[in-house]
Amino acid sequence: MGKIRSVTKMTDNRFLNMYYLNAENRLGGDVNYYVASRASEAGQMKLAKKDENPDGVAIYSLYGEKRDKIVLIHQYRYAIDDFIYEFPAGLVEKNEDYHSAAIRELREETGLKLEPLQVPAYMEKPLYTTIGMTDECCSMVYGYASGEISTEGEEDSEEIEVVLVDRKEARRILKEEKVAMMCAYMLMHFITSPDPFYFLKCDEDRDI
Incomplete structure (x- = not known):
């Protein structure tokens, strides 16, 4: 299973933001991934809160x-x-x-x-x-x-x-x-x- 090492917020917009995920794949290789999210900060993203409240x-x-x-x-x-x-x-x-x-x-x-x-x-x-x-x-x-x-x-x-x-x-x-x-x-x-x-x-x- 893949793993996320760190999350970096890249933008500061009201309704939608871009986040950079430093991650690794199931074999331990490096993964650079980008996610758009309605969350205003990384701690509010679904990957952090593990909830499914509707955006x-x-x-x-x-x-x-x-x-x-x-x-x-x-x-x-x-x-x-x-x-x-x-x-x-x-x-x-x-x-x-x-x-x-x-x-x-x-x-x-x-x-x-x-x-x-x-x-x-x-x-x-x-x-x-x-x-x-x-x-x-x-x-x-x-x-x-x-x-x-x-x-x-x-x-x-x-x-x-x-x-x-x-x-x-x-x-x-x-x-x-x-x-x-x-x-x-x-x-x-x-x-x-x-x-x-x-x-x-x-x-x-x-x-x-």
Whole structure:
């Protein structure tokens, strides 16, 4: 098993920092590794704390009287210098419950009100996003959205178009557009299931 010898913080940014890991591989050889983290200091990284508290949330919400539309955002991302389809998402603030974070983020990014569903805890378990690059982990919160779309809460660094997507449009987006991986997998489920939230009603004691 590999081993980390030391961790050095390389940047000092508010939302994301780069850390250098001086490590060794399973054979004792030297490894120089770089990790992006939401942690403000090395002692708060997942490798130090060994916890899986969510750094952020993504919101999978259905909209409309028939609950036949999914709420997405079409957002400009500097990393690709282009727009991409994603779920509304954001960071969990200090001492904030992640359900509260989901309600706040959906309101800020879309103007919509979120009614979170009560689901088995493991279905909202924090999961790692891109583990080869970052120790960030996020929870998915599921629910129903209502209200009128607004981007008044959009920050200066954000360019967001809120879209309410039916199954036909979801297919087109998957075929023709740039889509974040997490969002793409859920869209595949959305377009093939009569009840997009059916899997949330199943648990380990009952066949899916």
